[in-house]
Amino acid sequence: MDLETFTPGSGRLEPRAALRSDAPALDLNGTWRFRLSPTAKAPEDFARPDYDDTAWDDLPVPSHWPLHGHGAPAYTNVSYPFPIDPPHVPGENPTGDYRRAFDLPEGWTGGRLRFDGADSFTRVWLNGHELGFSTGSRLPFEFDAGAWLRPGRNVLAVRVYQWSAASYLEDQDMWWLPGIFRDVTLTRSAADVFVHASYEDGRGTLSFESSGGPVTLSVPGLGVSGLQPGAEITVEAEPWTAETPRLYDAVVTSPEETVSLRIGFRTISIQDGVLLANGRPLLLKGVNRHEFHPEHGRAVPYETMREDVLLMKRHNVNAVRTSHYPPHPDFLDLCDELGLWVIDECDLETHGFGQVGWRANPTDDPHYADALLDRMRRMVERDKNHPSIIMWSLGNEAGVGRNLAVMADWARERDPSRPLHYEGDRSCAHTDVYSRMYASHAEVEAIGRLAEDPLDDPELDARRRAMPFLQCEYAHAMGNGPGGLAEYQELFARYPRLAGGFIWEWIDHGLAHPAYEYAYGGDYGEPVHDGNFVIDGLVFPDRTPSPGLLDLKKVFEPVTFEFADGVVRVVNGYDFADLAHLAFVATVQAEGETVVEQRLDLPAGGGEAKVPDAPGGAGERWLTVRAVLAADQPWGPAGHEVAWGQTLLAPAPSRREGGAAPGLVRDAGDIVAGDSAFDAGSGRLVRLFGLEVEGPRLDLWRAPTDNDRYGGLEGKWRALGLHRLTHRVDAVELDDALTVRTRVAPAATDLGMRATYRWSVSGDGALLMSLDIEPEGEWADPIPRLGVTMSLPRSIGGVTWFGPGPGEAYPDTGLAARVGRWTATIEELQTPYVYPQENGHRAGVRWADFGAFTVSGDPVFGMTARRWSTGELAAAQHRPDLVPGDRVHLHLDLAHQGIGTATCGPGALPQYDLKAHRATLNLRFDRGTA
Structure with missing residues (x-):
């Protein structure tokens, strides 16, 4: 077999929509027989029906x-794990052979074999006859099986392969995960429908x-029945939006079968450089979603897909980009049902x-034009009926080239109702929106003001400036x-041209791993890999929300509150919905203890309400x-x-008050105070x-974050020696x-x-401790932290504190933290990042x-407490590397360097850089409650 062919497939049927049909179907998922060969040259006799696969x-x-x-x-991020020599492939080519025997029901005639996803080059035989082959791993393909089926x-x-x-x-x-990772079905359905609503x-x-x-076509909920193809009717219908995902059940009937689908009425348009849905500006508060499960890879169970959508909705996410391939069609059904705007991205x-x-x-x-067009066609045809999909994306990080025009031209002709997206071409020659990655806050603001750097081509520049x-x-x-x-979101909200992100x-x-808990690049001995760059999500592998997701929920909130004397003004930030589905509760706390709580009455459009006395x-x-x-x-x-x-x-009084101060006394080798x-x-x-x-x-040191490492700060800090400070007592x-x-x-610096x-x-x-800090010399770069550290006996089990919580917070994070009284064990104070930091x-x-x-x-401080030292935390590479020691390490800080997003994108904004400066830390230690 020529694995180096540019042809995307052979023997396949035309792509069609994913539909629910009453036509007979056999689910061929389950246990198959399997053999792995190290090269593509394994014998093909396994395709014979009488082949013995017992071994x-x-x-x-x-x-x-x-x-x-x-x-x-x-795992690799950018690098190919094989030589770049298209279309050639390595001789060491893992090849998986599968066999599945099944019984055809009595009276069955005809049918299609449908594969919803197989990575990456797939050949199929039925009863010894080769039906054909297909590429395009994250897209379905079908073969006509009728002539080769047997009773x-x-x-x-x-x-x-x-x-x-x-x-x-x-x-x-x-x-890189090969295999048949989506459903396999034998179906007698042949229907294809494209609904325009x-x-x-x-x-x-x-x-x-x-x-x-x-x-x-019939839509009982709208009183529509017997609609013929090509006919157009206007109906009194409620619109579909991600906030109000109104769906209407429809059936399409033919003599051979009846298919069901759900229709959402919505129109996506661009006017005066603004992205609109149903005539209103649309602000995308989105996430990029790979298909992933820690045990199953991209073979994601339906329950997990639903959990993803529910988590997104519960954290105020309203949009998802299917990075960087079309997802399982069930995920799109869930987006239709529960309400998410979707950019559906081609497998490129x-x-x-x-x-x-x-x-x-x-x-x-x-040579690759047919393959790229094939992938675009199969995505659009499969997913064309989903109201949640508002854009087609040509792919991701694929450079520029003539084949983008081939894909875009076909997509515009087939479906002019959806704008086209592609980020990789700054000229936007083939797209309808201007898309970028990791633009800084300053550049985003310039684009919002139509003040971005111009393109060399005036015509293309004018076209791009008219885009959202x-x-x-x-x-x-x-x-x-x-x-x-928060700073990005403020810009998105301020400028109408900015459609969000x-x-x-x-x-x-x-990936679940017996030794590491979760593995990343290099943990399987890969000679070429990109380390923990695959550990870059808002939820941990088990889908526990990270502090980043909690912050995002706060930033994406669809309701905001403005406080004045005795009143609160509630502002509706939804694009389409009102506030009728919400209740409002006001709580007054003193030192974190509730003293008053009551419901507020507000109109559906928002407004002012009196707060409790x-x-x-x-x-x-x-x-x-x-x-x-x-x-x-x-x-x-x-x-x-x-x-x-x-x-x-009401603020608290100074916490350093305490009356007259008796002296400290010298006692042998100690200075004693009680x-x-x-x-x-x-x-x-x-x-x-x-x-x-x-x-x-x-x-001055902290265990570097990923942003510190990839953004270059860790290298500067280590070169300066902040991880190995010396302490000299002068008096x-x-x-x-x-x-x-x-x-x-x-050492080695002045x-x-x-x-x-x-x-x-x-x-x-x-x-009472007052610590005065004064830098000496020219400190050019930000420093990690400014504070003190001390260690305590391991018997210290937890802490109750008054201040923001319950989760972590740094200068440019912690938006989800609110002032209150919180309690946590030392263990609960830790955020279990997969790569410790x-x-x-x-x-x-x-x-x-x-x-x-x-x-x-006096007035506040930052607190961190752990059962391992900063050095141990900085040296750890996986969660199990962190082993509780005999001491609790307590940090009491004046300030921290900001976090930023320098693994990709800008570092911390200038206002969050921690520069060495004169400072005073005031702390009061009292006898505890225990």
């Missing part, structure tokens, strides 16, 4: 064979196309050609982060107003929180209210207070920090009670 293994279909003990997965027992044989000329078209950022001025317009003989990426200057790129090679702009990828959600979300990406692609009293008081679902929705239960806002009602003590030589605190401690001492002075003068600096600690004791027995920082803490002692800020 073969069992393999489930759908699945990927590397996830069942046959070979191993491999009773039939044998289906399939050979799947991992590498082929088509593999050059499938260089998406994901695991537009919406304008309160009315829907309906028509349809169909292949074959006499066909009629040639990213690795960028590493050789785009030479021989298939996108510009006429979207970020098909931004805010790379890898590890701790992303930062800068899609976060990269939805899920960490960590709060009783007086001591302590910091906050008003929180929450918008929750008033009743169950298809995507969330009653009481689910959609949005919230918070305002300070049952607290300092080492007389170093001035270091060694006992705190009877608890053995070490520290606190100045700390320990005792009078009414203890003054400890130190200099903290890395940069340093003067750190002067002043300890005193309040009249009520609290220890800086995490768990609670910012803006007023006080924190560790049981044995309480620490308070």
